Amino acid sequence: xxxxxxxxxxxxxxxxxxxxxxxxxxxxxxxxxxxxxxxxxxxxxxxxxxxxxxxxxxxxxxxxxxxxxxxxxxxxxxxxxxxxxxxxxxxxxxxxxxxxxxxxxxxxxxxxxxxxxxxxxxxxxxxxxxxxxxxxxxxxxxxxxxxxxxxxxxxxxxxxxxxxxxxxxxxxxxxxxxxxxxxxxxxxxxxxxxxxxxxxxxxxxxxxxxxxxxxxxxxxxxxxxxxxxxxxxxxxxxxxxxxxxxxxxxxxxxxxxxxxxxxxxxxxxxxxxxxxxxxxxxx
Amino acid sequence: xxxxxxxxxxxxxxxxxxxxxxxxxxxxxxxxxxxxxxxxxxxxxxxxxxxxxxxxxxxxxxxxxxxxxxxxxxxxxxxxxxxxxxxxxxxxxxxxxxxxxxxxxxxxxxxxxxxxxxxxxxxxxxxxxxxxxxxxxxxxxxxxxxxxxxxxxxxxxxxxxxxxxxxxxxxxxxxxxxxxxxxxxxxxxxxxxxxxxxxxxxxxxxxxxxxxxxxxxxxxxxxxxxxxxxxxxxxxxxxxxxxxxxxxxxxxxxxxxxxxxxxxxxxxxxxxxxxxxxxxxxxxxxxxxxxxxxxxxxxxxxxxxxxxxxxxxxxxxxxxxxxxxxxxxxxxxxxxxxxxxxxxxxxxxxxxx
Amino acid sequence: xxxxxxxxxxxxxxxxxxxxxxxxxxxxxxxxxxxxxxxxxxxxxxxxxxxxxxxxxxxxxxxxxxxxxxxxxxxxxxxxxxxxxxxxxxxxxxxxxxxxxxxxxxxxxxxxxxxxxxxxxxxxxxxxxxxxxxxxxxxxxxxxxxxxxxxxxxxxxxxxxxxxxxxxxxxxxxxxxxxxxxxxxxxxxxxxxxxxxxxxxxxxxxxxxxxxxxxxxxxxxxxxxxxxxxxxxxxxxxxxxxxxxxxxxxxxxxxxxxxxxxxxxxxxxxxxxxxxx
Numbered sequence: 001x002x003x004x005x006x007x008x009x010x011x012x013x014x015x016x017x018x019x020x021x022x023x024x025x026x027x028x029x030x031x032x033x034x035x036x037x038x039x040x041x042x043x044x045x046x047x048x049x050x051x052x053x054x055x056x057x058x059x060x061x062x063x064x065x066x067x068x069x070x071x072x073x074x075x076x077x078x079x080x081x082x083x084x085x086x087x088x089x090x091x092x093x094x095x096x097x098x099x100x101x102x103x104x105x106x107x108x109x110x111x112x113x114x115x116x117x118x119x120x121x122x123x124x125x126x127x128x129x130x131x132x133x134x135x136x137x138x139x140x141x142x143x144x145x146x147x148x149x150x151x152x153x154x155x156x157x158x159x160x161x162x163x164x165x166x167x168x169x170x171x172x173x174x175x176x177x178x179x180x181x182x183x184x185x186x187x188x189x190x191x192x193x194x195x196x197x198x199x200x201x202x203x204x205x206x207x208x209x210x211x212x213x214x215x216x217x218x219x220x221x222x223x224x225x226x227x228x229x230x231x232x233x234x235x236x237x238x239x240x241x242x243x244x245x246x247x248x249x250x251x252x253x254x255x256x257x258x259x260x261x262x263x264x265x266x267x268x269x270x271x272x273x274x275x276x277x278x279x280x281x282x283x
Numbered sequence: 284x285x286x287x288x289x290x291x292x293x294x295x296x297x298x299x300x301x302x303x304x305x306x307x308x309x310x311x312x313x314x315x316x317x318x319x320x321x322x323x324x325x326x327x328x329x330x331x332x333x334x335x336x337x338x339x340x341x342x343x344x345x346x347x348x349x350x351x352x353x354x355x356x357x358x359x360x361x362x363x364x365x366x367x368x369x370x371x372x373x374x375x376x377x378x379x380x381x382x383x384x385x386x387x388x389x390x391x392x393x394x395x396x397x398x399x400x401x402x403x404x405x406x407x408x409x410x411x412x413x414x415x416x417x418x419x420x421x422x423x424x425x426x427x428x429x430x431x432x433x434x435x436x437x438x439x440x441x442x443x444x445x446x447x448x449x450x451x452x453x454x455x456x457x458x459x460x461x462x463x464x465x466x467x468x469x470x471x472x473x474x475x476x477x478x479x480x481x482x483x484x485x486x487x488x489x490x491x492x493x494x495x496x497x498x499x500x501x502x503x504x505x506x507x508x509x510x511x512x513x514x515x516x517x518x519x520x521x522x523x524x525x526x527x528x529x530x531x532x533x534x535x536x537x538x539x540x541x542x543x544x545x546x547x548x549x550x551x552x553x554x555x556x557x558x559x560x561x562x563x564x565x566x567x568x569x570x571x572x573x574x575x576x577x578x579x580x581x582x583x584x585x586x587x588x589x590x591x592x593x594x595x596x597x598x599x600x601x602x603x604x605x606x607x608x609x610x611x612x613x614x615x616x617x618x619x620x621x622x623x624x625x626x627x628x629x630x631x632x633x634x635x636x
Numbered sequence: 637x638x639x640x641x642x643x644x645x646x647x648x649x650x651x652x653x654x655x656x657x658x659x660x661x662x663x664x665x666x667x668x669x670x671x672x673x674x675x676x677x678x679x680x681x682x683x684x685x686x687x688x689x690x691x692x693x694x695x696x697x698x699x700x701x702x703x704x705x706x707x708x709x710x711x712x713x714x715x716x717x718x719x720x721x722x723x724x725x726x727x728x729x730x731x732x733x734x735x736x737x738x739x740x741x742x743x744x745x746x747x748x749x750x751x752x753x754x755x756x757x758x759x760x761x762x763x764x765x766x767x768x769x770x771x772x773x774x775x776x777x778x779x780x781x782x783x784x785x786x787x788x789x790x791x792x793x794x795x796x797x798x799x800x801x802x803x804x805x806x807x808x809x810x811x812x813x814x815x816x817x818x819x820x821x822x823x824x825x826x827x828x829x830x831x832x833x834x835x836x837x838x839x840x841x842x843x844x845x846x847x848x849x850x851x852x853x854x855x856x857x858x859x860x861x862x863x864x865x866x867x868x869x870x871x872x873x874x875x876x877x878x879x880x881x882x883x884x885x886x887x888x889x890x891x892x893x894x895x896x897x898x899x900x901x902x903x904x905x906x907x908x909x910x911x912x913x
Contacts, residue, residue, distance in 0.1 A: 029619050031500070032425065036619045039526040057618055066582060067526050171315055173349050174560065175536035181529050181617045193568060201549035203350035203558035208549065233529075233617035235340070235537045237316040353641045358687045363645060363729035369638045400896055401881040403637035516910055543885035546641065546878050550688045559638060562884070569886060572876045573692065573714025576849065578889075578912045588888070588912070596891040 001107045003135045004050040007076060010133060014074045014100055015043035022068055024059045024075040025049040034112065039067055051076055051135075056109045056117070058227035060085040061183040063094045072098045078106035080119065082128035083225035083261030084183040089130070090265055093186055103128025105136030119226045119241065122147055129262055144252060144259075150245045165210070165243075171236040172209040174202060178230035178240055179216055184223050191215060217243035222251045222269030223260050254278045286464055288482050289456040295478030296446070296454050301327050302471065303378055311380040312339050321345055321379065332381030332416070332446075336424045337614050341539040342379060342386045346409045347393065349536075350560040353546065359553045366554075373409050378466075381418040385429040385609035387441035389539025395601035396542060414466045417442045419454070421495055426610025428501035428623055433603070436492045449487040457488065501623050505594070505604055511630035513595045516587070520632040524625045525586035527618050528565070534612035534622070535563030535589065540605045543569070564588050590626055640881055643685050643731030644670045649705060651726050654792040655785075658757055659721060660697065660709045663732065676700050677739035678765035679872055679900040683880050684708055685731030686723060690716040693877045695899070696735060697760040699767035709760040709792065736880035737899050740765050740870060745842045749778040751834070753855055755826050755847025756785055759792050761872045761899075762846055766800070773805060778841075782834050784811040784826040784851070788819050809834055826851050827858035838862060843869045856903060866904035873899045873906075873913055889913055 007025060014020045026035040027048040035054050039062060040046065058081045062068050077085055082103055088094045105127045108120030120126075122145050127138040156164060176192070179185045192200040192212040200212050217224075217240075224244040231240050251258050255269045255277070291299070303309055304324055311330035312319035319334040321342050354368045390410060397403035423430075430436065439445070443463030447455045456479065458464040515521075535541040545562035548555050562569060565585050571577045579585045597605035606622070613621040650662040665671045676696055685691045692714075698707035712721045724730065750769060754762045762781075769776055781800060785791045791810070801808045811822035811829045822829050826847065830836070836843075843864055845855055852871060859869050875887045875894045887894035890910045901909075 029621070030624065034619050037527045061529055062527070065526075065529075067522075171318070171320060173536050175532050175563070177531035177533040177536075177617065180531035201556075201558055201560075202545060202547040202562075203549070203560045205350055205549075205558070208350075229617065233531050233533060235318070235533050235615040236320070237318040239316060351638055353638045356687050358729075363687050363731075365642065365645065365731075368642045396883065397637075399882065401640055401883065403883065405637045405639075542883070544879070545884070546691055548688065548690055555688045557641075559641060562886075564885060564888075570876050572874070573717055575713075578875070584912065591890075592885075592888065596888065599891040 001104075001136070002050075002052045003104065004052065006135050007051050007102060008046050008049050010102055011040070011046045011049055011074055012043065015046065019072065020074040020100055021071040022073045023049070024062045024068060024073060026051060026055045026057075026059075026076070037062065039065075041067075051104065053108065053110050056111070056232065058084060058183050058229045060088060061181060061229060063088060063099075064183070064186045069094075070098075072100075074100040074102065076102045076104060077128050077131070078104045078109070079123060079126040079128055080106075080225045080227040081183075082130050083125060083259075084227060086130050086261040086264055086266075087184055087223055087225070087268070088186075090261075090267065099132075101128070101131045101133075103131025103134045105134060105138045107136070107139075117228065118147070119228045122226070122245075124259060125262055130264055144257070146249055147245070149239070149242060150249055153242060153246055154249070165214075166206060168238055168242070169209045169213055170206065171238060172204060172213065173236060174204040174209055174212065175235065176212075177233035177235065178213075178238075181229040181233035182220070183227070183229065184220060184225075185216075191219075213240075213243065217247060220244060221247035222255075222258065224248060225261050286458040286460075287468070288458075288485055288488070289467070289479045290449070290482040290484075291454050291456065291479040292452050293454060296456075297327060299471070299479055300332065300380060303380070307470075308375060308377040309380060310345055310377065314338075330380070333419050334381060336383055336418075336420070336427065336609070339383065341389065341537060341609070341611060342382050342415075343389060343393075343539050345379060345413070346390055346406055347542060350558050353557040353559055355554065355556050357554050358550075373405075373412055376412050376414065376466075376470075378414045378416065380416045382415045382442065383418050383609065384420050384434070384436070384439060384442065384445075385427070385607045386539050387415055387417065388429065388432075388434060388439060388607045389441075389609070391441040392540050392597075392603050392605060392607060393542055395603060396597075399601070411462075413443075414462055415441075415443045417445045419446050419448050421448045421491060421498075423495070423499040423501075424610060424614075425500065426613040426621060426623070427499060428503055428608035428610065430496055430499055430608070431501070431503035432505055432606060432608045434608070436496060437489070447488045447491050449491060453487065455482075455485075455488045457485075501608075503608075503623065503627065508594055508626055508630050509598055509604070512591060512626065513599075514634050515629055515632065516591065518629060518632050518634070520629045521587040521590075522581075522583040524629060525583040528582065528586055528620060529618060530565050530567070530582055530585070531617060532563035532565050533615045533617070535565060536561050537611050537615050539607055539609055539611065540593075564592070590622065590629070593622070594626060637881075637883070641733065641879065643683065643691075643733045644674075645729050646732045648724055648726055648728050648730060651724070654709060654794070655790045657712045657721075658709055658790075658792055660707050660793075661720075661724065661730070662698075662705050662707050663730065664705050665732070666729065671704075674706075674735070676706070676735035677742065678768045679739035679761060680735035680737050681877075681880070681899060682706075682708065682732050682734030682736065683877075684710075684720075685733075686716065686720050687729075687731055689719040689723070691731075691733075691878070692716045692720075693880070695761040695764065695872070697763045699764050699771065701768055701771035709757065709763075711757045734880060737895055738897065740844065740872075740900050741902075742768075745769075745844075745870075746775050748776065749837060749841040750776050750780065751836050751841055751843045752781045752783075753826060753830060753843060753845040753847070754781070754783045755851040755855075756790060757792060758845075758847030758851070759783055760846075762844060763793060763796070765844060770800075770803070770806070778807070778837070779805060780807045780809070780834065780836065782809045782811070782826065782830055784813070784829065784847075786813050788812050788816055825854070827854040830855065830858050831862065836862065838864060841868065845869065845871050859903075866907060867902050869903035871901060871903065871906070873901060875899070875913055
């Protein structure tokens with residue numbers, strides 16, 4: 001999977017035609033085969049753009065930043081990235097007519113060690129769902145897979161599950177990198193950043209970390225697109241996907257196979273409350 | 284006091300470590316989810332004193348905890364009372380195994396800020412009561428540049444005992460401080476010094492240092508960087524370089540020298556606890572005033588503060604860089620930003636353009 | 637370190653409603669041994685805790701020459717100050733750490749004419765120095781206070797200002813931004829009144845000023861125009877602080893710690909700082 005040349009050409013044309021002010025893509029880091037996201041304003045830098053299976057980070061995260069907000073931006077999105085972008089559009093965080101979206105029919109990306117990312121193995125929507133131009137051969141929707149770790153989680157009792165998560169969160173250092181790297185966490189003031197006394201006191205004590213991460217995951221329930229930006233950002237390598245995939249499974253199974261961000265303009269599962277909704281999964 | 288050198292092999296070192304763990308409160312890198320963090324251990328099997336640098340957290344939290352309790356209080360309509368304040372628990376000596384050289388150097392750098400004016404006696408006491416055994420750093424990691432930052436491999440006394448690989452499976456132990464010397468000579472019983480012998484031959488260690496120093500991909504002339512950065516406060520390069528930062532704050536939380544903190548309260552009904560916890564200047568709330576004014580509203584300003592603090596401000600104030608070249612920030616950055624690359628880039632841009 | 641962050645308990649002796657959104661809290665330590673040790677000079681600040689809500693930085697707005705108590709004047713601005721206004725009543729306990737920071741250069745201003753220029757809640761730190769100077773009146777020459785507020789209702793320390801007016805050795809000039817029916821004093825912003833009404837003597841005069849950022853900006857320009865040297869203009873900075881001990885890094889501007897090297901600076905010193913306050 002290498003679309004570097006195509007992306008360079010498209011970006012160059014967009015700048016030349018005066019259609020964009022910034023372009024968000026990837027470039028090589030300059031010393032090994034890993035990449036760095038870049039926000040380009042100078043058309044001369046277009047030649048540094050690349051896209052390969054090392055283009056891991058979900059770029060829709062940059063649409064909430066100063067230098068792209070209220071600007072006309074071009075960007076590259078893989079299947080999962082396009083779903084979070086779709087949600088940002090639905091939730092009125094970005095304007096569609098200011099974006100030029102290069103969608104990728106994604107064959108999966110790899111981690112630092114060259115292993116295919118687990119979320120790519122489980123990927124249901126590899127092709128970008130919102131785009132102006134598509135690169136690659138669309139593969140269509142894949143089957144929904146419940147991975148072994150989520151199955152194991154479902155088999156645990158409630159107490160056991162809580163203990164399991166407490167053990168995981170023990171190594172949380174409360175840097176909040178998971179939240180900041182999430183493209184869908186855009187609140188101006190996050191509920192876990194209270195300045196007055198509260199349960200979320202910013203310390204990495206067990207109760208505070210547990211509350212903060214649980215609350216965070218619930219705010220992303222039915223919205224998380226499994227791009228795993230949060231796991232990439234976590235300095236303690238916590239398996240944060242367990243929270244999100246568990247939520248995803250419950251929502252998929254109980255809300256007519258709902259998958260976040262797949263349909264343009266579709267509201268998240270939590271916004272579609274109805275009295276007929278099933279509730280037997282609630283604790 | 285003169286310092287000593289010992290020679291042993293892997294089995295001898297392991298035996299000694301096991302004896303230390305059984306007799307002393309010992310901390311060492313413990314793996315979880317592929318990342319090593321310093322934790323209290325009860326056997327050598329639980330930990331890896333030679334954990335890979337890229338996957339090891341800083342040792343700083345053992346000296347400057349990620350969160351510490353300031354006090355517990357009760358506030359009711361009947362009145363307010365302070366129930367308990369935090370007493371520093373560290374009175375006995377403890378040992379930390381497998382500390383990377385850069386990380387130990389970080390503790391030394393932090394002493395400056397903890398010693399000026401109000402003295403952070405807890406930090407200093409914790410360091411005084413800790414014997415640090417170094418990791419066997421023998422090859423630089425991708426992001427390592429510790430040797431560029433006023434760092435003397437042969438004499439660095441931020442470590443108490445340097446553990447160095449020699450030829451043919453030999454391992455050298457060199458004491459670097461009185462604390463280390465006393466620990467090895469007096470606190471350890473002779474029987475635990477299995478196969479650990481005194482030596483005067485340091486030639487192999489020196490060879491190892493030369494090889495280690497040669498393995499660095501990154502080299503920096505920090506004096507040049509200090510000077511150039513100081514003149515580039517207004518450089519537009521800061522804005523450009525910070526664009527791809529997602530302000531996730533990880534770099535500050537895992538840095539061996541970042542020391543900014545916040546004070547926050549947790550209150551459940553009438554009882555509250557006040558904590559001191561890590562914070563980061565990359566955080567938009569960091570300088571946001573109650574009235575709404577923020578002196579560093581834009582991301583690049585916060586980002587500039589962090590890099591200038593590392594390479595200009597701290598140096599101006601305390602005479603030492605607030606960076607030890609460990610590369611932790613580059614390793615942990617979700618978007619692979621390397622402070623080495625960025626600082627060099629900014630220093631290379633024209634002044635005032 | 638943590639021990640240095642534990643506050644001492646103080647009792648709120650009196651609450652004075654200065655303006656609709658400013659209250660002065662008169663505080664006395666509960667423990668006499670703390671009172672004995674607690675000595676401060678004008679310009680210093682304390683960390684004020686409403687336990688269960690949070691900690692905020694406030695200057696001490698009274699002078700140690702007035703014994704037995706100290707004042708903090710608090711404007712409702714953010715979440716914690718709103719809690720302070722709504723939750724604290726006379727007789728309640730609060731936590732106090734301090735005093736921290738430097739103080740007005742008392743030696744430098746000795747034997748000089750003093751010109752105080754304050755706006756709004758900015759009179760609070762000046763009041764500490766004004767009280768101190770009044771109590772040592774013999775050490776200073778001419779004494780002028782120029783104070784402005786948005787409206788007459790926004791004037792802090794109304795009773796005390798009346799006392800200052802009665803003191804024949806002090807010249808008090810008051811102004812409000814817009815005319816009001818019952819207002820007989822000056823109307824206009826502080827820098828304008830400074831240039832048109834006060835017309836201060838430049839030689840041998842020290843200016844001490846504090847107020848909202850916009851007033852400070854234009855007042856400094858006025859003082860420049862009038863011919864004051866930057867080293868003769870003294871102000872006090874407001875910056876988010878947390879520890880007050882030169883450790884937490886919040887108030888770093890360049891290599892300066894506002895909580896230790898400040899909050900009092902001359903205009904000359906301020907000009908040398910990066911523009912981040």
